[in-house]
Amino acid sequence: MQKFHNHIVPQTLYQWLYLIWFMICLVAVWIIAPFYFNEPIPVFGFPLLFVWVTAWGFAWLIGCVFLGLKIEKERQDFKKITKPKYIDY
Amino acid sequence: MISSSTLTIIICACYAALILYVGTGKWTKGGAVRMDDYFKVGPGFGFIVLYLGIAGGFHTAFAIPGSMGFYYTHGVAFAANILWTVLTPLGVIYFIGSRITCLGKKFNYITPADLLGDYFGEGKFKIFIASYILIGCIPLMSANIIGPAILLSEGIGPDILPRWAALLVISILVMIYITSSGMRGLTWTTVVQAVWMFIAIWLAAFWCLSLFDGSMLDLFNTIKDQRPELLTLPGPMGNKTAQWWMTWPVFGIALYWAILPRGFLFFYSARNVETIRKIGLTVGFYLMMLYIPAIIIGFVTFVMMPDMAGDKSFPALLAEQAPWWGGFIIAGGLAAGMSSLDADINANSAMITKDIYSKYVRPNAPDAHYINFGKLVMVTLIVITVITSLRDWGLVTIMIGVTAGMITQILPAVLAVTIPTGLRITKTGILAGIVAGLVSFLVVFLGTNPSFGFMTLPQGWSFDASFFGLILNVPVALIVSRFTEMPDPERVARIRGALDDEFKRTS
Numbered sequence: 001m002q003k004f005h006n007h008i009v010p011q012t013l014y015q016w017l018y019l020i021w022f023m024i025c026l027v028a029v030w031i032i033a034p035f036y037f038n039e040p041i042p043v044f045g046f047p048l049l050f051v052w053v054t055a056w057g058f059a060w061l062i063g064c065v066f067l068g069l070k071i072e073k074e075r076q077d078f079k080k081i082t083k084p085k086y087i088d089y
Numbered sequence: 090m091i092s093s094s095t096l097t098i099i100i101c102a103c104y105a106a107l108i109l110y111v112g113t114g115k116w117t118k119g120g121a122v123r124m125d126d127y128f129k130v131g132p133g134f135g136f137i138v139l140y141l142g143i144a145g146g147f148h149t150a151f152a153i154p155g156s157m158g159f160y161y162t163h164g165v166a167f168a169a170n171i172l173w174t175v176l177t178p179l180g181v182i183y184f185i186g187s188r189i190t191c192l193g194k195k196f197n198y199i200t201p202a203d204l205l206g207d208y209f210g211e212g213k214f215k216i217f218i219a220s221y222i223l224i225g226c227i228p229l230m231s232a233n234i235i236g237p238a239i240l241l242s243e244g245i246g247p248d249i250l251p252r253w254a255a256l257l258v259i260s261i262l263v264m265i266y267i268t269s270s271g272m273r274g275l276t277w278t279t280v281v282q283a284v285w286m287f288i289a290i291w292l293a294a295f296w297c298l299s300l301f302d303g304s305m306l307d308l309f310n311t312i313k314d315q316r317p318e319l320l321t322l323p324g325p326m327g328n329k330t331a332q333w334w335m336t337w338p339v340f341g342i343a344l345y346w347a348i349l350p351r352g353f354l355f356f357y358s359a360r361n362v363e364t365i366r367k368i369g370l371t372v373g374f375y376l377m378m379l380y381i382p383a384i385i386i387g388f389v390t391f392v393m394m395p396d397m398a399g400d401k402s403f404p405a406l407l408a409e410q411a412p413w414w415g416g417f418i419i420a421g422g423l424a425a426g427m428s429s430l431d432a433d434i435n436a437n438s439a440m441i442t443k444d445i446y447s448k449y450v451r452p453n454a455p456d457a458h459y460i461n462f463g464k465l466v467m468v469t470l471i472v473i474t475v476i477t478s479l480r481d482w483g484l485v486t487i488m489i490g491v492t493a494g495m496i497t498q499i500l501p502a503v504l505a506v507t508i509p510t511g512l513r514i515t516k517t518g519i520l521a522g523i524v525a526g527l528v529s530f531l532v533v534f535l536g537t538n539p540s541f542g543f544m545t546l547p548q549g550w551s552f553d554a555s556f557f558g559l560i561l562n563v564p565v566a567l568i569v570s571r572f573t574e575m576p577d578p579e580r581v582a583r584i585r586g587a588l589d590d591e592f593k594r595t596s
Contacts, residue, residue, distance in 0.1 A: 005585070008510045011594040022179060029172050030339065034331035040313060040320040045305020047165040047320045050384060054168070054377070057175045061373045064179045068370040072363065078594055 012074055018067040025060035029053050093411055094246050100416030101241065104285065104423065105262055112266025112278040119273060123456045124447075127271040128199050128439035128463065133360035134276060140368050142276040143355050144375040145283030147177070147346065149229075150236025150426035152379055153290055153418075154403045160387020162399035164319030166329035167383065173343035174376035181347040183369030186356045188507035190365040191591045192584060193357035200436075201353045202444045205499075208506040208584055209516040209576050217520070218499070219444035222350055223437055225495035228488030229349075230433050230474040234259055236400070237426035238478070243404035244411065244419035256478055259427060260471045267431050268464045272358055275431040282424035287379060289421020294382030296418075297389035300410060305385070311392050319391065323551075330551040337553035344559070345496040348503050350436035351429070362591055430474070438466040487538060494530035494558050498523045501566050509585050518570030526562025533557045 010016045033053050043051040111117075119126040126132075134142065149155075159167040189204065198204050201222055206215030238255040250258075266274045301308055309320070318325040322334060346352070359365040390402045397405060407415050442463040447454070451462075501522055505514040534554035536544035546552075575581075 004511065005509065005589050005593050006511055007508045007588060007592060015594075026176065029175070030335060034322055034334040038322050038331075040317055042306055042309040045307075045309050046384065047168075047309070049165050049321065050168045053171045054381060057171045057373075057377050060175050060179065061371075061377070064183075065370045068183065068366065072366065074594070075363075 012071070014067050014070040014074060018064060018071060021063045021067060022060070025056055025063070028056045029060070093413065093415065094249055096413050097245050097411070097416035097419060098249075100414065101245075101420050101423070104420035105258075107281060108262060108278050108427075109266060111281050112274040113269045114277070117266075117270035117274040117277055122460065124439075124443060124459050124463075125197055125199055127460050128435060128443070129193075129272050129354050130276070130358040131197075133194070133364070134358055135360050136364050136367055138276060138280055139355065139359055139364060140372060140375075141280040141283040142358075143182075143368055144372050145279035145286065145424070145428035146351055146355060146432045147372075147376060147429075148283075148286065148379055148425055149429040150233045150422070152383075153236075153286060153422040153425040154240050154400065155236060156380055156383035157386040157390060157403040158399035158401075160319075160384050161391050161397075161402045163324040163326060163329050164316075164321070165384070166322055166324045166334070167380070167387070169329075169334050169338040170342070170380055171377055172338040173346065174380060175373045176339065176343040177346050178369050178371075178373040178376065181343065182352075182356075182372065183366055185503060185507050186347055186352070186369055187362050187366045188588060188592070189353060189356040189503075190359045191362050192507070192587060193353070194359075194361070195587045196584075198353075198357060199443050200440045201348070201350050201499075201503075202440065204353070204506060205502050206444075208580060209502070209519065210580075214516055214520070215444060216449075218502075219440045221523070222496065222499065223440050225492045226350060226433055226437055227470075227473070227477075228492050230430055230437075230470065231478045232489050233426040233430040233433065234474055235478045237423045239401070240404050240407075240419050240422035243401070243408045244415065246408070253479060256475050259423060259430075260475050263427055263431050263434065264468060264471050267434055268467055271460075271463075272354060272435055275435055276355075276358065278431065279428040282428040283375070286421040286424040286428075287375070289418045289424070290379055290386075291382050292414075293418045293421070294385040296412065297386045297406075301389045301392060308385070308388055308392065312388055315392065315395070319388070328551060332551045333553055335552075336556035340497060340559055341490075341493050341553045341555040344500055345493055345555075348500060349433075349496055350440060351432035354432065354436045354439065434467050434470050434474075437470055438463045441466045487535075487540065490534055490538075490554070491531070494534055494555050495527060497555055497559055498526040498530070498562050500559065501563055506584065507588070509588060512567065513570050513575065514566060515570040515573040515575055517573035518566045518568075521569040522562040522566025525565040526558040529561040530554055530558030 010019050033049060037049050037052040039048050041048040119130070121131070123131065156167060156170070192198065192204055196207060198207070200219065202215045202219040205218050234256060237259055238252055241255040241258070242250050242252045266278055298305070312319050316325060323330040356365055386403060390406045393410070394402055394406050407418060442459050446462055447459050451458070501514070502519045505519065532544070533546070535541045537546060537554065
């Protein structure tokens with residue numbers, strides 16, 4: 001009988017950090033933006049809401065690229081340990 | 090002196106020649122005559138080609154000219170789109186897309202129904218899924234041809250190139266390269282289109298700013314004087330509320346955009362799981378940065394040409410003020426629409442050929458026969474798209490909304506296959522969830538649409554209709570699954586074994 005493995009729970013520190021950073025940025029853009037940054041204030045000539053969302057969008061991407069590459073390195077290391085002759089389908 | 094129309098025609102002709110060259114060249118020939126190397130790319134693309142393929146394929150005519158029209162009409166509310174340009178790659182492509190790639194490579198799937206049918210069972214379920222997705226996707230094709238056709242016709246001049254002729258030109262272009270080389274050809278052309286549209290939209294933004302003859306702050310202050318509602322939610326129409334912001338970009342776009350059939354075909358065409366995960370991490374930069382200049386274009390167009398319909402405003406500005414290189418921007422609009430249109434036609438043709446024709450009409454025929462049949466389907470789909478695009482555009486817009494609602498309903502099924510969680514989810518549960526979600530979505534979407542208008546939401550409710558579909562779908566699917574038969578344990582174990590093998594980190 002194959003042992004069941006739950007795929008939704010992060011398995012490593014970097015996977016947890018990815019999830020946490022993802023959620024922080026999601027809340028900033030999705031929930032906080034329309035309620036707290038919806039004012040006709042110019043920032044570099046752009047509306048405040050637009051600047052807030054774009055800035056958090058970049059932060060979201062940069063953070064997740066950094067953590068995602070760490071996760072990828074972990075994955076490669078794990079494959080080396082457990083499957084020396086790993087075949088990528 | 091060469092006229093502006095002639096220059097536009099010359100630049101668009103150069104674009105067309107480049108696309109045909111790239112889409113039919115020797116690099117688009119796979120060597121093997123196999124369905125799994127025509128509708129998808131069996132050996133798989135590497136990072137750069139697939140990155141630009143997905144980037145271009147995910148941005149539709151909604152990017153050019155749609156995004157500027159949205160800023161023109163609803164103001165800063167369009168920034169909600171930045172949410173999906175990041176959420177879809179980092180959430181859906183990175184987590185789910187990589188799993189679709191894993192299973193697609195392992196079990197050689199070609200269509201979305203291959204993946205779902207392999208887990209939940211073949212037969213009627215697979216036919217239902219294929220037909221359901223197909224019906225949902227047809228309006229998208231119309232949307233991706235009509236936007237560029239308006240831009241092309243207005244840019245050259247409707248008296249020289251009427252809209253029907255522009256539709257014909259675009260459809261013939263797509264027909265030539267897509268029937269010539271399938272997924273390979275369309276991905277290579279999308280690489281060129283992605284680069285072209287990116288340069289075009291940024292160029293258009295700088296040109297617009299130069300037309301306004303002022304700084305961004307001057308533009309902001311002018312908008313503030315003329316129509317301050319454009320600078321905040323809920324916008325001039327009063328309907329882009331915080332509730333809309335929290336539902337439309339997520340439930341109406343982000344959660345379904347990557348699980349459209351074209352998304353599956355791109356994921357199946359990755360060289361390996363690592364490729365698609367790296368694309369998931371980085372493609373958001375491209376997707377988001379294509380929308381940043383649109384605010385400048387939309388706002389400058391509003392100041393220069395007020396009181397127009399949003400979707401016609403930027404083409405009208407181009408027609409009136411276009412510089413000698415205005416054709417470059419118009420070709421960028423063609424690139425945005427065509428890069429999605431071709432991917433949709435290929436994916437829909439694959440579903441009709443693989444899931445229906447090869448299964449029920451002509452089983453066990455050689456692959457060359459299926460590929461020829463697939464080409465015939467592509468031509469038929471293009472003809473249907475052109476005919477529907479000549480008709481009432483308002484109806485097409487409604488149908489695109491229906492597409493979002495329909496495709497979002499298959500998300501629980503995709504999650505059940507790709508992310509094992511321990512929840513009990515059955516075929517009957519999934520079907521019940523789809524039906525409940527779709528009915529709930531349609532009642533709200535059509536009921537609150539001005540064309541039908543048989544109901545209103547309670548005072549203060551302005552959630553997007555797509556939200557109502559998924560929140561009913563999931564509980565219904567879970568409840569019905571508790572009392573119905575689980576999928577074949579051997580199939581489930583085989584698929585979960587493949588996912589464990591790739592994604593499990595503990596020995």
